[in-house]
Structure formats: C-alpha cells, structure tokens
Amino acid sequence: MSLSVLYDAPGPKTRRWSVIASIGGIILIVAFFVWMYLTLAAPRVNANGAAQPGMFDPSRWDIVALPDLWLSFLNGTVATLQMAAVAAALAILIGILFSFGRSSRYAWVRAITGVILEFVRGIPVLLMIFFVFLVFTAGSYWSGVFGLALYNGAIIGEALRAGVKSLPRGQREAGLSVGLTPMKTWALIEFPQAFRQMLPIILAQLVVLLKDTSLAFIVSYPELARTISLNRTFFGSRYMFTLFVIGLVIYLALNLTMSWIARFVARRSGPRLGKALPNTPRQTGIDGTRAITLPGRGFEPPDPPH
C-alpha cells in the first residue's frame, strides 16, 4: 500500500532508515516536552531571592477543588457559546445578503455591496468590535455579536458568490427560460446549489468565528478568555498558570469538536469526485497529488482566511 504517488512503497532499507528517523524524531520531541515539564515544575527564585513553588506544585492547583472555579468557567463557556451561536446565525444571514447584493442585476447595487464588503473584510475584527462598541454603544454582548457577524458574514458572502459563479451557466439559463424572474432563479436554483457546495468553507469559517469570540475580551464581555483574567484577579496571580491551562483545554475541546463536526459534514455533503461541478473553485484534496492526504481521509475544506 502506497500512501502517496510521490514515492514508492518503501523497501527494507528505506523502512529501516525511516524507523530510525522516526525514533530519533520521537526522542527529540519527547526530550523537548520533558525539558519543558521539568522547567515548569522547577521552583522559581525571585529577584529578591525568595523561592516560589513550581508550576505543578499542589499549592498552585488547590483551587481545582473549588466548585466556584468550575462554575465560573462554565459560565464563561456558556457566554462564549452564546455569542458564537448568535453571531454565526447572523453571519450566515449577512453572508446571504452580501452574495445577493453582489450578484444583483444593477451595477450600482453591486458596486455599493462591493465597497462595503472590501471595507468590512479589510479591517481587523478587533477594530470592528471596538467600533460597534463605541459608536453604537451597543453593550459588550451585542458589539461582539455584530462585530463578529459582520466580519464573518463578509467572508461567507464571498464564498457564496464564488459558489454561484462556479455553477454551470445552464443552471441560470434553464431557470430563466422556464419563466422564473432573475431573483427567483437566484433564490431557487443558484443559491441552494452554491450553499451546499460551499458548506465546508462556511463551517470552517464558523470555527474561526468561535475562536474569535475571545476578542470580545476587549469590550469586557465575560467569555472564556475574560474568565481566565477575572479568576486571576479573584484568586491571585500565583494561579495564573493553572487558570491558563484550564482555559486552554476548554478552548481546545470546543474548537476541535467544532472542527471535527465541520469536517464530518464536509465529507458527507461536500462536492465529491465525479459529481463535482465544473470550475469548482480551489477544490483541493480530492484528485490532487495526494502528496499528504492519507487514505481514508475524504474531502477537507481548504482554509478560509482566519
């Protein structure tokens, strides 16, 4: 079984070399983590000579037993998910509006949508959240939601537009020729196909949105990242490392789950080999060199700009 067309199935010599290289690699990586663990666990000595316990010392982890800590992290997680869910729904809605405006019959509608889109896509999400917060005095929750929804909506809109553009011309012509208005053709024929085709990219973008809720930190929304720093003020900065590790693990669990769901849906509903439409934009990983795609892994959505 060959994993890749780039090289042959390895012979005995190469296999031996590969095993040696693998073991060497594993030793290096393990050594690095052991060093990291030992350095973190070692007691630290201050500038004034006072020794502090290492990062894995029980005195830094005793807060783990407090229910209040977990309650605060639970609240933070719920706050993050609340913001992400509402922002995601709004982002898809805004994306549909954008893509609708961009494929309008009227040049001026296309132009205006284009300018707004470029503006929204080109500035940092952080600035956008800040903008909504200060200019519309929307409160921390809604400024986070609107900032994220606008920004991600613009990206989803562009993906949908690319999807519509990649459809065969006959789809639109068929719609028009059976007497549908251009708007109905777009809504009933072009858009549903584009949406389905672009679903992997949209879902991947929603993972980015979930990650970016951490930026609502700036407007003091009590989401996960804010929870870390709130707990730090509450419990004292000697627990900083502990709190950071807990936050990191929660974020990883949330985002990896979302990523896996996105990948699962992409594999089930994404464009497939043979069924794929012509001119599918940047469709990768299906019939490419499979330089890296290991067997058994289906379509992976290309990365959206994060």
Next chain:
Amino acid sequence: MDAIIDVTPAYFAGFLMTLQLLAISGVGAFVVGVLIATMRISPVPSLRVFATVYTEVLRNVPLLLVLMFCALVLPILGSDLDYYPLALIGLTAYTSPFVAEAIRSGFNGVPVGQAEAARSIGMGFTQTVTLVVLPQAARMVVPPLINVFIALTKNTSVAGIFFVDELFKQTDAATRDNPSSVILVLIYAALLYLVITIPLGLIAGAIEKRVVVMR
C-alpha cells in the same frame, strides 16, 4: 478635524509598528510553515504526526491565548524577552500552520496525473517534487498565501492588547483622548489598515485570475 491632525503622529508610529510586526512575523511564519508542510509530506511517520498535531493544536487555539502563552509561559521557560519579540513569536507560531495548510492545498491542487507522469518516466521523489509538482504548486499557493498574510495584518491588532504600541493600541488611546470625534478617529485607523489589506487583496485576485487562465 483637529483630532485627525492630533492623532496622526501616533497613528504613523503605530502603522509602522504594525508593518514591522507583519513583515517580521510574516517571514518567520513562512519559514516555519514551509518546514511544517515539508514534514507533513515527508516519508518519516513521526515527523508527519508531529506536524499534524502542531497544525491541529495551533489552529484551534485563539490567537489571544497563543499570545498569553508567550507572555506568560515563555518567561517561566527562561526567556527574558520584551513584549515586542514575544508578540512576534506568538504571531509567527499562530500564523505558521495556516501557511503550511495553504502550501499543502496548493500541492494537493496539482493534478495527480502530473506526479504519475513524472514517476512513470523514472523520476524519483526529489525530482518529481522539485521539477514537476513544486513549479505548478507555487503558482496556486500564492493567492491563498497572500490571504494568510492579509489575515496576519489584521491579527497584528491583537498584539496591541499585549502592550505592543501598534496601530490598534494607538487607536484605543486616541478614542480616549478624543471623545468628541470617536467615529472619525476609528475610521482613520480602519483606512490605515485598508491601505495594507486592499492592495494585498488586489494582488492575490490578479494572480488568481492569471492562474485560472493558465490551467
């Protein structure tokens, strides 16, 4: 209008800092990204696994936490760096898996027949990659790579939270100093970001169009 003139020196300094962050961590992320991408196609399993885990972890952690890691854990590990180099390290680390994925998708975009043809006329791994796949992949990699750098431009703003005096931090300060013209000051900053991102986007679009014609 006075506010605009008042904030211009600070904005200019912040803009230069943002460009610096972009340039240095951009180059860093490119180098690390190429390394990771190479590891992912290498025939050595342990390197492949390492590269995959590296990509998966860093892609699923918010940038804010990556920078927190740099500001918090790296000093414990023995670095006595300032916030600026720490922000550079964080941005580099956060961007590198995205670079690697862009390169990977470019590689996978080369039709499999190309590699098969190269192999069937007797080329080895190195020849196939450097003479046949890489030249074709390079063209397809450029547009997504530019998109990664556009994202990096926008991400540099997060470094502002960690005491680096870049454009977003200057904006934050400017809104507090000029409460009567907040909108003006914010739009000014937005335009400065657009000065970087829109040309980059246009370049990506132009290259993408040319690549499409050639295929």
